Amino acid sequence: MAERIAGPEIERLVQLLARLPGLGPRSARRAVLHLIRKRDELLGPLGEAMRVAHERILACSVCGNIDTSDPCAICRDPRRDAGLLVIVETVADLWALERAGLLAARYHVLGGVLSPLDGVGPSELNMASLVQRIGEGGVREAIIAVNATVDGQTTAHYLADLLAPLGVKTTRLAHGVPVGGELDYLDEGTLAAALDRRTPF
């Protein structure tokens, strides 16, 4: 179709861009036209940045984070508290916590959550490496920071059971009303949790 219009190179770029999350065929076409308009400021540098990323980025063999070095910058950072291990589902969650800048801990990226229906069992996730890592000692507290979804919470309970014999203190994120949240828009489960765990002024 568009091949006939503007050559296979453009069509290929549209098709590849359309596979990014958040972009469909129409927005991919718009993005390609934008790229071509900004050919030297954007198209060239972006292509080069992708080439570099493709060449250099790898998963950290310790924590599962992505970086250009292995172990990653977080695992190598001596200013971080190696005794505090935050267990997250994905690198995106790790980034979210790092952006918030709330703690200087180390991480362990599971790579997903348990989901029997999708064929994701413990062996599909980075759980063996987690047990080994904690078993080697040095971890004082494991904070299970998975999402508050059904699969996330199932995974959290599984992890708590898995880590119990290792004698490490295991905690999880609190449930409650999000800051800035309006009660009217919250689900019953959140309201119940917020009431249940109410704290004195």
Next chain:
Amino acid sequence: MAERIAGPEIERLVQLLARLPGLGPRSARRAVLHLIRKRDELLGPLGEAMRVAHERILACSVCGNIDTSDPCAICRDPRRDAGLLVIVETVADLWALERAGLLAARYHVLGGVLSPLDGVGPSELNMASLVQRIGEGGVREAIIAVNATVDGQTTAHYLADLLAPLGVKTTRLAHGVPVGGELDYLDEGTLAAALDRRTPF
């Protein structure tokens, strides 16, 4: 910020992707994680497709379309009616008409619309080349296929005046109810145009 987390290469990729229309910082980060997960099927090929596009794509000196050859494939296509010239605002509009596959015409891409407030006058658009192209003869009808916006219609009228002395037949797209459109959702102007230009069964 993320530089500290995962190295400047990833942060640079996020920043460049966030400049695409339809992607913000958050979706750019999601896109980068997706790219890295699909590193060999997507990240590598996309980087390469961008490199190729950056190297080869140029604007057609005849019509303003983008292609890897100059003149572009449309201008070189002998099966197209060279007497029928469709004037569009952007390459995206050209693509939209080509996707519809309604006519085998040639195009002229203005590169925008007249917009005095934004400092876009006739000399900022590909109008001189349009007049020259039609002046050279061979064009039977010029279809002004600009958007039905205020600026688009201003531009259409300006073009009609500009082309009048050249003796070429000038037409524009019809206004009316879009196919599949519901009257309840249409603006007054569209309804007025559709009533005004009603046709017998």
